[in-house]
Amino acid sequence: MDEEAQARVDVWKYAYGFDTMRVVKCMIELRLPDVLENHGRPMTLSELSSAVGCPETSLHRILRFLTHIGIFKKLASSTEDPASVLYAQTPLSRLLTRENMGPFMLVQAGPPGQQFGLSADDLRAGKGSGREAAPSENIIWTQEIDDAYDKMFQEFLASHARASTKAIIDYCPEAFEGIGRLVDVGGHEGTAVGMLVKAFPSLKGINFDRPEVVSAAPTVDGVEHVGGDMFQSVPKADAVMLMKCKEAVPADTGKVIIVDVVIDEEGGDEYTGARLAMDMVIMSSTVNGKERTVKEWGQLLDAAGFSRHTIKHMKAIESVIEAYP
Ligand SMILES: C[S@@+](CC[C@H](N)C(=O)[O-])C[C@H]1O[C@@H](n2cnc3c(N)ncnc32)[C@H](O)[C@@H]1O
Structure with a gap:
């Protein structure tokens, strides 16, 4: 890839660097690494969803992002059925349990009230799962800012x-x-x-x-x-x-x-x-x-x-x- 094409790719990495950290913080709050560690073997989306108490639709999106950046890994399933896909720990996600670096990362993310974005409470309440308010209420364009x-x-x-x-x-x-x-x-x-x-x-x-x-x-x-x-x-x-x-x-x-x-x-x-x-x-x-x-x-x-x-x-x-x- 030439230098200019590489720069066009890299600029998006910087643009979304902060968002990556917010999702990582939310994942630690949900205790996803701890749940997988305590379970002792890879888990399906549905098992993880019941364990952390947030809907499968939004959790799927979070896991899709986290596996892409290498925090968890997906194990190939023996069938075509997406429900049988297993999510597994990596050395990186093991470092993000509450017994390891998890609490350190949460403090780095800043005190409550000075954070925005995703939280475990938001996700458990249904954010991102499609089951919240009607689309007509989904208007960021009319907010007072x-x-x-x-x-x-x-x-x-x-x-x-x-x-x-x-x-x-x-x-x-x-x-x-x-x-x-x-x-x-x-x-x-x-x-x-x-x-x-x-x-x-x-x-x-x-x-x-x-x-x-x-x-x-x-x-x-x-x-x-x-x-x-x-x-x-x-x-x-x-x-x-x-x-x-x-x-x-x-x-x-x-x-x-x-x-x-x-x-x-x-x-x-x-x-x-x-x-x-x-x-x-x-x-x-x-x-x-x-x-x-x-x-x-x-x-x-x-x-x-x-x-x-x-x-x-x-x-x-x-x-x-x-x-x-
Ligand atoms: C994400 S911006 C996209 C701007 C531009 N198309 C782009 O891709 O950069 C969405 C735009 O939709 C407009 N918009 C939101 N609700 C609308 C509505 N009900 N009718 C017409 N435009 C609307 C907003 O004012 C805003 O300018």
């Missing part, structure tokens, strides 16, 4: 849009061939659609976001800002970026382009760690949010009534999913 943090958050969104849109232009330009009107749903200040219109001059760009976001957004060349609620309706176009948009595109020629993380549970590439870490961030910062596997994207798109879809991976944490009505 202080101005300084808000400014930083807006800059964070714009920098994310720049990085992922560059990857789309470099690695997946064919998704935009022959498109006239393109709506970016939840496009924030129009950074992504502005870059796309510049790269693909046939596009007519519409940036769709909440009214208060688009009214404060700067003018972007070639882009019309439209305010609204994506859960109600989105502007009509030849192609729509994101979701819930089947009705907005023509049934015969239209498509929805989703630029999002696709988790690879088997194999993977140099960005797999960053994708799994992103799932941990989403788990700690939203009510029911999650990153989806290939299979889960398929189920979601089928349920939303799309007839078929394709997934193209890029050298980025996101992939491009094209879904057809």
Whole structure:
């Protein structure tokens, strides 16, 4: 891998370094290493879930991340049944029991009240398992936050849009061939659609976001800002970026382009760690949010009534999913 490509991979490791520590802290609070140690042999997800008192769905996500970073290991099961997969200790997880370095790590994580993210109590109460509040209550976008943090958050969104849109232009330009009107749903200040219109001059760009976001957004060349609620309706176009948009595109020629993380549970590439870490961030910062596997994207798109879809991976944490009505 050349130096620049390696830097693009490494930057995600730094970006998610803090989150890795939060998940490790939460795992020690749940006493996962102690449970496996006391059991004396590898355990299934269901056994671990009853032992630590948190739902299998969220525990699976935590273990998926922790096995990826080498804290636990998964033993190949003799059947295809995911329920028979066994989780085992490694020398590293043995060091993280309460008799070893576990308490030291918990103190390093800081005093109560100065921590955020995941806690064992959150997980036991159902966080990340899909059984908490309804999605309509899952709105981090309407929370009151202080101005300084808000400014930083807006800059964070714009920098994310720049990085992922560059990857789309470099690695997946064919998704935009022959498109006239393109709506970016939840496009924030129009950074992504502005870059796309510049790269693909046939596009007519519409940036769709909440009214208060688009009214404060700067003018972007070639882009019309439209305010609204994506859960109600989105502007009509030849192609729509994101979701819930089947009705907005023509049934015969239209498509929805989703630029999002696709988790690879088997194999993977140099960005797999960053994708799994992103799932941990989403788990700690939203009510029911999650990153989806290939299979889960398929189920979601089928349920939303799309007839078929394709997934193209890029050298980025996101992939491009094209879904057809
Ligand atoms: C994670 S940001 C994504 C920004 C940009 N698409 C990117 O990938 O960098 C989600 C955006 O969705 C917008 N949003 C949230 N709820 C919305 C709703 N109900 N209708 C329209 N936009 C919404 C937010 O204001 C925010 O700008």
